[in-house]
Amino acid sequence: xxxxxxHDHGIIGNMRTVALVGTDGAIDWFCHPRFxxxxxxxxxxxxxxxxxFRICAEDQAAPSKQFYWPDTNILVTRFFCESGVVEIEDFMxxxxxxxxxxxxxxxRRVRAVRGEVWLHADCRPAFDYARAPHEVELVRHGAxxxxxxxxxxxxxxxxxxVAERGGVHARFRLRQGExxxxxxRGGAEDDCPRSPDPDExxxxxxWTVAYWxxxxxxxxxxxxxxxxxxxxxxTLKLLTYEPTGAIVAAPTLGLPEEPGGVRNWDYRYTWMxxxxxxxxxxxxIGFTQEADAFMSWLDRRxxxxxxxxxxxxxxxxxxxxxxxxxxxxxxxxAGYKGAKPVRVGNAxxxxxxxxxxxxLLDAVYLSNKHSRPVSYDAWMHLRRIVDxxxxxxxxxxxxxxxxxxxxxxxxxxxxxxxxxxxxALRLAEKRSFPAxxxxxxxxxxxxxxxxxxxxxxxxxxxxxxxxDERSLDASALLMPLxxxxxxxxxxxxxTLKAIRRTPNQGGLVSDGMVYRYHPEQLPDGLPGRExxxxxxxxxxxxxxxxxxxxxxxxxxxxxxxFERMIGYGNHLGLYSEETGEHGEALGNFPQAFxxxxxxxxxxxxxxxxx
Numbered sequence: 001x002x003x004x005x006x007h008d009h010g011i012i013g014n015m016r017t018v019a020l021v022g023t024d025g026a027i028d029w030f031c032h033p034r035f036x037x038x039x040x041x042x043x044x045x046x047x048x049x050x051x052x053f054r055i056c057a058e059d060q061a062a063p064s065k066q067f068y069w070p071d072t073n074i075l076v077t078r079f080f081c082e083s084g085v086v087e088i089e090d091f092m093x094x095x096x097x098x099x100x101x102x103x104x105x106x107x108r109r110v111r112a113v114r115g116e117v118w119l120h121a122d123c124r125p126a127f128d129y130a131r132a133p134h135e136v137e138l139v140r141h142g143a144x145x146x147x148x149x150x151x152x153x154x155x156x157x158x159x160x161x162v163a164e165r166g167g168v169h170a171r172f173r174l175r176q177g178e179x180x181x182x183x184x185r186g187g188a189e190d191d192c193p194r195s196p197d198p199d200e201x202x203x204x205x206x207w208t209v210a211y212w213x214x215x216x217x218x219x220x221x222x223x224x225x226x227x228x229x230x231x232x233x234x235t236l237k238l239l240t241y242e243p244t245g246a247i248v249a250a251p252t253l254g255l256p257e258e259p260g261g262v263r264n265w266d267y268r269y270t271w272m273x274x275x276x277x278x279x280x281x282x283x284x285i286g287f288t289q290e291a292d293a294f295m296s297w298l299d300r301r302x303x304x305x306x307x308x309x310x311x312x313x314x315x316x317x318x319x320x321x322x323x324x325x326x327x328x329x330x331x332x333x334a335g336y337k338g339a340k341p342v343r344v345g346n347a348x349x350x351x352x353x354x355x356x357x358x359x360l361l362d363a364v365y366l367s368n369k370h371s372r373p374v375s376y377d378a379w380m381h382l383r384r385i386v387d388x389x390x391x392x393x394x395x396x397x398x399x400x401x402x403x404x405x406x407x408x409x410x411x412x413x414x415x416x417x418x419x420x421x422x423x424a425l426r427l428a429e430k431r432s433f434p435a436x437x438x439x440x441x442x443x444x445x446x447x448x449x450x451x452x453x454x455x456x457x458x459x460x461x462x463x464x465x466x467x468d469e470r471s472l473d474a475s476a477l478l479m480p481l482x483x484x485x486x487x488x489x490x491x492x493x494x495t496l497k498a499i500r501r502t503p504n505q506g507g508l509v510s511d512g513m514v515y516r517y518h519p520e521q522l523p524d525g526l527p528g529r530e531x532x533x534x535x536x537x538x539x540x541x542x543x544x545x546x547x548x549x550x551x552x553x554x555x556x557x558x559x560x561x562f563e564r565m566i567g568y569g570n571h572l573g574l575y576s577e578e579t580g581e582h583g584e585a586l587g588n589f590p591q592a593f594x595x596x597x598x599x600x601x602x603x604x605x606x607x608x609x610x
Contacts, residue, residue: 003047003337004028006255007570007585010066010075011235014092014104015242018251020044020589021090023066023571025077026054032152032186033104035241035248036268036318038128040152045254045342046333051126053184055088055108057081058118058171068572072212073234074205075572084115086174093204095211105185109201112174119174121182123154124167129330129344136166141194143168144187155183155195220286221599223606228566231573232595233285239592241319245293246270247278248319250577250588256339257530257578257587264339266346267577267588269316269325272301273355273400274593276362276482281596283370284603295367297321302360302381312385313360315353316346325349351398352407357389358416358423362482365423368431379433386424387436390443393417394450399466400475401516404525409467411455412475418447419482451484456491460506462498463491471521472499472507474514477539480546481600487546496543496554512561513568513579514540531578531586537565538597545605555608562605565598 004022011018017037020029028050030041042050057079065078074091089109110119127134127147134147142155145166154160156170158180163169172180181195196204215237221229240247253266275298282291300321306312307323314323327345335342364382368374374382399410421444428435454467465473476495480487499514501507508515513532541562548555568579575594577587 003044005584006336006576006587006589007574009570009589010068010090010572010574011238011251011590012073012075012090012092012106013238013251014094015238015240016104018238019090019092019106020252021066021075021077023064023077024054025056025064025079025088026052027090027106028052029252030106031251031268032150034319035239035251039130040125040127042126042130042333044252045330045336046130048334049126049130050333051124051130053106053108053123053125055110055119055121055182057086058120059083066571068231068234069209071216071230071234072209073238074208074212079117081115081117084117084176085113086117086119087111087113089205091205091208093208095207105183107196107201107204108182108184109179109205110174110181111179112176114176116173116175119172119180121156121158121170121172121180122163122167123182123184124163124165125152126166130333131330134166136162136168138162138168139192142192144192151187151191153185153187153192155181155185155192157181157195157197218286218289221284221603221606223602224609225562225566225602225606228569228573229285229599229602232598233287235574235590235595236281236592237290239590240290240293242293244319244321245290245295245297246317246319246321247274247294247592249274249593250591252588253344254333254339254342255336255576255586255588258339258528259580259584259586260338261528261530262339262341263526263528263530264335264341264343265588266327266344267591269318269346269349270297271316272313273315273353273359274596275356276359276366277593277596277600279363279366281599283366285599288371291367291371295363295371298360298363299378302385303378306388309352310388311352312388313356314349315351315356316349323349347404348398348402351402352395353399353402354389354393354395354397354413355400355410355416357385358419358482361386361420361423361427365427368427374427374431376433379427379431382424382427383433383435386420386440389417389420390440393443393447401524403522405523409454411451411463411466412473412478414447414451414455414467415479415482415484418444418451418484421447422483452491460498462495465517465522471518473522474499474508474516474533474536474539477514477536477543480543481539487543488550492543493547496540496547499540508536509540512540512564513537531580533578534565534568534575534591534594535577535597537561537579538594538601541565541601542597542604545601545608549608558605559609562601 028044043052062081158172250267257263327347329341396407514536544558574590576585576589
């Protein structure tokens with residue numbers, strides 16, 4: 001059937017996993033039962049072998065439209081046929097009021113709202129990233145799919161027939177007011193319960209609507225971009241693994257950062273560097289429960305003993321907190337539009353990155369200030385980590401962008417080491433915690449002076465990517481955001497000016513969109529290029545916003561750039577990792593860090609505008 005553009009998708013979920021639903025009515029990505037479990041539907045990565053669950057109008061020329069039911073994560077795909085209009089309501093039931101038997105399932109309710117329409121339904125799972133064979137059996141209420149170690153079932157209110165490649169098919173007609181219901185679920189070996197009747201389906205729908213609206217009502221943001229912020233918050237909630245409070249960077253793997261290229265990664269894990277942005281994003285708009293849950297997950301991580309290399313923390317973890325995330329390739333999959341290799345796992349888990357300690361301590365500081373106080377026992381573990389930073393900050397590391405070319409003295413890593421020491425000293429002072437203050441003060445000051453001495457380029461008139469280099473790096477935009485220096489500091493204003501030059505002029509900004517760095521100047525070990533980084537574009541908005549408090553022109557520029565960035569979201573307000581030269585979404589989708597940086601930029605821009 002070919003590949004939809006990445007941005008032509010919405011997501012549904014249950015805070016354990018998500019499914020991507022295309023504007024063509026196909027679920028082309030779904031892992032069960034967790035975000036990082038092997039895929040069941042993966043035609044997004046191989047339209048022949050990957051497997052999918054498609055419901056669509058028989059009229060293939062019928063245009064479609066997709067939208068979320070207001071203030072929820074229930075996705076509606078509407079087909080406009082010559083003979084009528086039909087809607088697919090996709091959701092995963094959530095909420096405390098539901099009978100346990102309805103949790104953790106994909107419900108697809110198809111309704112004819114005008115005229116009469118013929119439709120097709122095709123469900124063809126492909127277990128274990130399309131590596132495991134399976135058997136299909138028609139049963140009384142639908143079909144059962146059995147693969148080694150996993151059984152899934154499809155309940156349907158319309159008759160099914162066995163189709164090729166281990167799938168099932170249905171062709172059915174709906175007249176105005178009629179509906180068909182499909183439920184895809186994991187289950188016992190021979191378990192395929194009946195699908196909900198119309199009244200039960202309506203109850204499931206209403207309970208799920210009520211859950212999402214009740215959750216969203218806790219949002220405290222009431223500013224100009226309320227709808228945009230709400231959608232980002234709802235998306236982040238879907239990317240949260242409720243049993244532990246962790247948030248995945250994205251629910252997908254293998255979506256390319258360059259069309260047809262090799263920059264294809266697995267982002268279904270939790271990165272330690274997302275910590276402070278996650279806490280800040282949730283706390284700023286009133287979601288303290290989610291902030292506390294994520295803080296509890298972080299707390300368990302820094303209570304763990306150091307690794308064999310002596311480092312107190314790992315760069316990334318599974319949602320359950322495991323650290324074994326070995327990277328391997330799936331050569332049998334064609335890749336999204338031919339982008340290979342398709343990788344599972346992430347080799348960056350073994351990299352040495354010092355910036356993560358700044359993000360951790362900043363998150364702890366924010367939590368202590370706005371939510372829950374740090375305990376003495378937690379402080380003793382944090383003190384061990386800060387001691388490690390004070391002794392190790394001078395070492396080279398791989399840095400925030402995780403290149404595969406070795407280590408260097410990344411300026412951003414030094415800044416975040418300064419943040420770790422600065423927040424630890426503030427906590428020790430505020431809470432009167434015991435600490436080797438003189439040692440930490442000395443290390444913090446040494447870092448500060450080293451950054452100004454070796455991380456500033458007189459030739460570029462900007463802070464640069466690494467000590468004693470001249471290449472620019474978008475991570476410098478974080479300096480005023482973490483209070484390393486004032487937003488109107490002369491050197492920060494010069495850095496903003498340098499970064500805002502076009503790439504042809506040596507800068508990083510193209511029509512308001514920000515590249516992370518210049519691959520030609522900073523080789524990262526991979527061929528090809530990438531798109532502009534959406535997260536960095538929102539960082540620029542926030543840096544300009546903060547500088548704009550003393551220069552109205554910069555504040556006006558920040559607002560314009562923010563409005564332009566909103567225009568690069570998809571039809572549902574979702575953002576991928578990057579934006580390509582033609583405005584297309586690139587990289588894994590949707591990207592949590594992008595939505596977190598959007599919330600932060602919106603909050604601070606709203607406050608600055610008054």
